[in-house]
Amino acid sequence: MSEQPPVPVFFLSDSTGISAETMGNALLLQFPDLHFERRLFPFIVTVEEARKVVAILDAAAAGPVTPLVFSTTAVTEVRQELHKSVCPLIDFFDLHLERVEGILGHKGVRLAARLHGMGDVRRYNARMAAVEYAIEHDDGQSLRALDKADVILIGPSRCGKTPTTMYLALQHGVFVANYPLVEEDFDDAELPRPVRALRERCFGLTTTPARLSQVRQERRPGSSYASLERCTYELRRAEALYRGHRIPTLDSSAKSVEEMSTVILQTFKQRS
Amino acid sequence: MSEQPPVPVFFLSDSTGISAETMGNALLLQFPDLHFERRLFPFIVTVEEARKVVAILDAAAAGPVTPLVFSTTAVTEVRQELHKSVCPLIDFFDLHLERVEGILGHKGVRLAARLHGMGDVRRYNARMAAVEYAIEHDDGQSLRALDKADVILIGPSRCGKTPTTMYLALQHGVFVANYPLVEEDFDDAELPRPVRALRERCFGLTTTPARLSQVRQERRPGSSYASLERCTYELRRAEALYRGHRIPTLDSSAKSVEEMSTVILQTFKQRS
Structure with missing residues (x-):
């Protein structure tokens, strides 16, 4: 062929x-x-x-x-x-x-x-505003106006939060913040303080340890951050956190950003 | 109706x-x-x-x-x-x-x-990598690996560089950096130093003074940064810079990010 x-x-x-x-x-x-x-x-x-x-x-x-x-x-x-x-x-x-x-x-x-022109101008402007918001709130960078988020994506570093955030913002005009789960969050049964009161808007991302390790290796080769052991631990803790707080979850290793965005939108639509 | x-x-x-x-x-x-x-x-x-x-x-x-x-x-x-x-x-x-x-x-x-699955996996991964790159190089944040950019969008602050960058990255897997023109750049007939050797990859954005002033007012109401006078000056200087260095240009007030992205891709395709 x-x-x-x-x-x-x-x-x-x-x-x-x-x-x-x-x-x-x-x-x-x-x-x-x-x-x-x-x-x-x-x-x-x-x-x-x-x-x-x-x-x-x-x-x-x-x-x-x-x-x-x-x-x-x-x-x-x-x-x-x-x-x-x-x-x-x-x-x-x-x-x-x-x-x-x-x-x-x-x-x-x-x-x-x-x-x-741009079709529906209001919808267009909303999409552009959502992109600005997404960039400001990427990777927990700004906690300002976190409560303006329609959706907060949480998960360990390099689970696919950023591309999914951008897709939701750019294509659907959804205000998405993404918040990384780090070291101290894994020791805690509670959600990280900034998102605790916003649990209803949280969506958890996960992946496979092998995939996460691979992606992290590309960024920091040979680091303990990229080790399979570390990745397994973080994903297990993150998933326990999602379960404990009944946060809906997706595995980014099995789905494209388009598919994840669709599922996330449907999840929140059914809730509201 | x-x-x-x-x-x-x-x-x-x-x-x-x-x-x-x-x-x-x-x-x-x-x-x-x-x-x-x-x-x-x-x-x-x-x-x-x-x-x-x-x-x-x-x-x-x-x-x-x-x-x-x-x-x-x-x-x-x-x-x-x-x-x-x-x-x-x-x-x-x-x-x-x-x-x-x-x-x-x-x-x-x-x-x-x-x-x-994700259709063409290589193309998918390229898109995701492009999103990472775009975020790292948004608003001139990082000059690291600027020469890895396929396209460098330049223009005064709030001309639409960021959403266009994200669209090109997410939908087309293009590595786009965006570089803001600021105060000192307007006094100079040369391109800003970090992009000077990369002129061939630059694309200039412009808009109307009224539109720019309006967008800036939303961000910093009543500031001199948002004044019509300042916006007129910056756009005039930016456009002179584009002309002087034969940098292709688009007016973001007249086109959607989808349209701009298409024109930008066509421009660079015809060159290469």
Whole structure:
């Protein structure tokens, strides 16, 4: 399989291409044995630009492997131009926009997304504020306004708190603080003082000792901090703490940040 | 328009629901006058779970407005169960997976995405490493390994460097440092010393004086730092610096982080 030439994949969009990439990649995940070579053409907003892209697609179509082309363009003329390519086009808007229009009983504006600016401005600003908050409260750096957090991720150092925090902030506009469990916290059956009154918002991360040790080795090779023994101890104590205070928990070695973020959001939604 | 009841929107997925949400929301953007009430049902992996979701959908269908249901489920039995709902289902996998299979001449595995774990593990790890790097190098905090940055965002304080940095790191696995232009940099026709030799990787952010002043007022109300005069001066000097060193530039007041990230990536791709 690996000797087959890669399949050229093109993502076309009149905006950033995020939707085309997300949906296209979700489909490509179903073909784990194939090799793909991805190229993005964002911001195709004029027929002229579409024509240039078609020339590139058609050149690629002359190669050994038929290219896959994923497209999300709302503007009818641009779309019509792109469809002139000899490549088969998988157009996520084509059929779906008409179906959505039918269900809603409303005509869509059929404008490139960028022309509406940032979509929901309030939601956008909330996301940006959440990123600021996340950075200020990363790794227990600031205890100021910890009670403004919607979620507080706790766990031993290098369990995956930071990327999960950033994902929740950036994609979902959730105010997340993350708070590391350290030496003195492991000796205590109580939660660390700054988060004690905020137990309801805490979410505990854990991982496997082997994985934690590996990640810590990269940072401080040969240290006792990175030793398997130390990692095993910290994780066991952290998990006991989570259990003792009925704090929901996830294993970051088994899940991506996207999956963890989804589970965390669902957990707090069901509670509230 | 605003007196109409909101349209219930459901996102269904056997994984996180990110693809269903991204594509669904891209379509909903075409209806700026309508009001939507969104609900996510992720991780629907069994027929049993699908049945429960169908019950919820059908209950919603009894309401005043027909719900919109966006779905991306790869598992055939789960999909068949979901299609039993009385709600019309917009299934991004349905048609597209078959078309992709046809073009590729390969059968897709039709497994829920989570069963493949994190997709491309190397790419995933790179993204996580990029987030760590971005946090270490946020706001010029650390000059260590600045030359490991793929991109260095420069600009006056509060121009949008941090969220853009995080987005590039988290979504694209790009190593981004961000470096604030401050007082002494504005008096100098040279780039700040730490980034001088790295000019080729610099990207300048700017915004409007009014917007910058507004953002700074939120942080330090009434300060000279937040004054329109000061903001105008800093932006003018920063833009002169970008021009003088032929550093590509974007106005963060006119673009979302997603748009800026896309433009930044395209800029550096075309150069390399």
